[in-house]
Amino acid sequence: QKEVEQNSGPLSVPEGAIASLxxxxxxxxxxxxxxxxQYSGKSPELIMFIYSNxxxxxxxxxxxxxxxxxxxxLLIRDSQPSDSATYLCAVNxxxxxxxxGKGTTLSVSS
Amino acid sequence: DAGVxxxxxxxVTEMGQEVTLRCKPISGHDYLFWYRQTMMRGLExxxxxxxxxxxxxxxxxxxxxxxxxxxxxxxxxxxxxSEPRDSAVYFCASTLTGGSPLHFGNGTRLTVT
Numbered sequence: 455q456k457e458v459e460q461n462s463g464p465l466s467v468p469e470g471a472i473a474s475l476x477x478x479x480x481x482x483x484x485x486x487x488x489x490x491x492q493y494s495g496k497s498p499e500l501i502m503f504i505y506s507n508x509x510x511x512x513x514x515x516x517x518x519x520x521x522x523x524x525x526x527x528l529l530i531r532d533s534q535p536s537d538s539a540t541y542l543c544a545v546n547x548x549x550x551x552x553x554x555g556k557g558t559t560l561s562v563s564s
Numbered sequence: 565d566a567g568v569x570x571x572x573x574x575x576v577t578e579m580g581q582e583v584t585l586r587c588k589p590i591s592g593h594d595y596l597f598w599y600r601q602t603m604m605r606g607l608e609x610x611x612x613x614x615x616x617x618x619x620x621x622x623x624x625x626x627x628x629x630x631x632x633x634x635x636x637x638x639x640x641x642x643x644x645x646s647e648p649r650d651s652a653v654y655f656c657a658s659t660l661t662g663g664s665p666l667h668f669g670n671g672t673r674l675t676v677t
Contacts, residue, residue: 486663497655497668498607542607544666551597551620552666556606 456481460543460555469564473530477543477555480524487519488552489528490542498542502528533562566590568669570656576675582644585672587656588637595662598631598641599655601671607655613639614662646676 457480467473475489486505490498504510504517504526516529526545530537540559544552569588577583589596597612611621616633624631628647633639643650653673657666 488665497671498666499668500665503665546663550662551609551612553609554599554607 456484456545456553458543458545458553458555460541460558462556463559464561465558466561466563467533469533469535469562471533471562473533473537473560473562475528475530475541475543475558475560477526477528478524479526479543479545479553481545481547481553482521482524483547484521484524484545486546487517487526488544489515489517489526490544490554492540492542492557494539501541530560533560535562535564538562568656568658568667570654570669570672572672573670574673574675576677577646578677579647580645581676582642583646583650583674583676585641585654585656585674587639587641587669589639589656589658590667591637593658593660593667595659596633596639597657597659597666598639599657601653601655602651610641610654643674646674648676650674651676 459478488503489501492498502517504519510517514531518527540557542557543555546552571586598610601607609623611631613633631641653671655671656669
């Protein structure tokens with residue numbers, strides 16, 4: 455069974471710090487990797503996606519992928535209270551559905 | 565673009581009643597997904613369609629659940645009869661191609677008493 459694992463948290467960081475969110479997956483055939491943010495009572499919204507090994511940066515966000523270790527991470531630099539949310543990791547193979555982790559709750563204190 | 569549209573936003577029903585959730589995907593998207601989210605189990609895939617054809621329904625909990633996609637712009641998820649354990653937020657999502665990011669609707673919060 456394909457699984458995506460995340461620490462549930464909460465992960466607490468002070469404003470301005472770097473938040474590091476981690477995710478592991480079981481299916482070695484996974485090809486696409488996504489990070490979604492979900493505020494309480496809202497639907498998931500896409501933050502970043504990554505397809506190749508290495509780092510991908512978008513503003514304050516950096517996604518890191520290591521297929522050999524089956525590991526994906528999301529770094530949030532200069533964390534803001536507005537970043538407080540649940541972060542969902544999702545993976546899939548081409549043409550198949552995304553499998554989601556249960557999410558990590560991030561709390562950024564001002 | 566209006567995004568993925570789901571209705572109703574909230575549904576409260578009594579055990580044993582039939583519930584129908586509706587979804588309109590983004591125009592031109594070939595894939596449509598139904599997910600269910602609970603605190604305990606997170607976001608679970610129920611079923612997905614490609615070009616209106618059901619591809620994988622292995623996540624549908626039991627025969628009480630059924631989903632249809634009669635055309636490219638409309639899908640329904642039906643629960644009959646409903647049970648309290650069906651209480652959850654049901655999300656519909658669509659995407660242009662397999663492997664692309666999903667676009668989620670606002671969800672339907674279902675409460676079965």
